[in-house]
Amino acid sequence: MLDESLLDAPDALARADRRDLLRGAAEAGARVRTAARHATEAGITELKPEGRPRAVLVAGPGTAATGAADLIAALAGASAPVTRIHPTGVAPAPGALRWTLPGWAGSVDLLLIATADGSEPGLALLAEQAYRRGCTVVAVAPLRSPLREAVHGVHGLVVPMASAPHGEYDAETSAAGPGTLWALFTPLLALLDRVGLVTAPAEALQSVADRLDRTAERCGPAVATYSNPAKTLAAELADSLPLIWTEGDAAGPVGRRFAAVLAELSGRPALAAALPEALPAHGGLLAGAFAAGADPDDFFRDRVEDTEPLHARVVLLRDRPTGGLSAAPAARELALGHDTAISELEPEEGSTLESLAELLAVTDFAAVYLALASAPGA
Template identity: 45%
Template sequence: MFDDTLLDDPAALQRADRDHALLALAGAGARVRTALRQADAAGLAGLRPDGRPRTVLVAGHGSALTAGKVLAALAVTGCQILPLAPSDVTAVERGERGTTAFTAGLVWQLPGWAGSFDLVVLASAHGGEQGLIGLAEQAYARGCAIVVIAPDGSPLAEAALQVRGLPLPYVPPALAGAAGDEGHRAGNEPDLPAEDPGVLWALLAPLLALTEKIGVTQLPSGSLEAAADLLDEVAVRCRPDAALYLNPAKELAARVAGTVPLVWAEGPVAGAAAERFAAMLAERAGRPALTGLLPGAITDHRGMFVGQLASAAADPDDFFRDRVEEPDPLQLQVLLLRRTPGENGEHTEEASSAGHSVRRAHRLAEAHEVRLTEYTSGELDPLRALAELIALTDFAAVYLGLTAASG
């Protein structure tokens, strides 16, 4: 059973946070600023591109693929963004500690059409994946432009020089041994270490700085620095010693507990945040979630509203239920992520269509007595809106996981 009193006990949260996930999230803004400075020093400031690539392929795993999806949500029309997931896994030799990370055996393959008009970005927080090094060699043989985001001195960063790629630095967490930094979360499989929740921004910052330079994204001036400031602001609001009723992330964690959430989103920016939230719930809290974009999510998930999870929500406050012998049943709920920059009097056709989908979602939830809660960002800058939604939901997923670890 979920005990929300743990959320108001900073000492208990600190004890449960063995890999310093909250600290990693709090430092996300600083990592963005450091990454931008180091990327300029690495040669990005002097880059003079000849034109925009036909396709940007972002290869990696975990948060690297999420960064590719975020880029797809922010990219201009006319340039395709393709997150490139591993296609196979091979056996590898055991390391010094007797175990080998599963990720060390991952294999990536370029699409058959990839060539000199395309840019391949290889992103890794560790830089030791032989599959990514092999992909760099493939890209070089095809004549692709190559950029590598990896820790200095890692095999992948060194491989970038061999294939005439541009190496951009990966900024590690400030605290040695922080979440995912060559460590393992208690209870994890030895070859599947927990990922540092701040990895996303450490990879995304140099990626977006690059794509701004080559015209793939066209964000407002100073957008990345402004996003870093907003990450700091959300970290202050969601800090461990902020009471539950004043902390939006703790409130969201309490809302998700005991439910199977449908994380719906309106538009590509909120859609990227919804996918990230589902991934973080699985990674940090061990909880499943279904995601979908409006209006398609309404039909894709309509069967959930007439199943057992929906019916369990009919009378959650039954006074006569034995709460010892009968634990709280899992309930269905909808969490709707939205970006609402146009709700200041502007009435475009796109806004009208989106508003219709949102109203349909509310009607469906009300008709089946399923709770629906909206989480919105009114930021005009799409990157700041993304940062606001992701930071809130990241903290919520970590808090939910920590309460389970404390129990």
């Protein structure tokens, strides 16, 4: 159950936030600026590549690395194929994970490694394997980490991960924490700008940081729920199964990350799919056991011990449309035809990177509020 009264009690939220998740969300803009500076100091902006890589490979553990790979693929588009190397192993512990280059990877390909830990021996082995194959290797990892020592100056280029402005967060939640994604993603954006796969010059990264700051002001704990888009979304998603429907290049990876972060931070299931495929894929959920009218009130039901059943709620995440074609009207018609409520998020005008940043910030804040207001003892 969500304690909605907690959403408008900043002091109580601060006491419940033992993992500093709200601070991580608020400091995302600062992490972008620090990460951009680290990229410059590491020499990223001075690189003079001879051409574009044939393919980009991305490796790293956790939600942040997965999100970064997804975002890179969306932004690169048709410029180059982007492949995430999925880890294998008997456990998710850093020492147990292993990554293997695909057989076709070679000297014309680029390997990006992103980790908030840096102690994974499997990533050091991957960098060694890539070096032997002739791949260019660029890693983002904590400054004092075994991976940095293994890669720096010998097998590739390492950019120090931007740490939190006021100290590190709980290591167990840092991979899903709001600031970690930007600390890993920003240097990779600067690199991909230099090799011509995305457009992310220094001024664009500054605009992203500014948009994150403005969104944090709108979504912060001191802002009341009625005027706070993140708190409003969190309240709307209470006791629901979010069906996250996305439309637009930037919205797709944001929706998938939102589903992952909801599960990891707040323990809530969610499903993400892109329009228009989301309509047939999730249409059955609107008419089945998760439909708004399912499980009618039973006179003999024990209202003390029984919990309320989950009902589907559509979350529509959209970029501002660039053309006249949109599946949003059909999505609204399908949802409302099944008496299913809809929450909609659409960013303000700006570049693709700014739109992506705003959607990420609002959904990250919403996931944090759900985690805090739903926590036992909250």
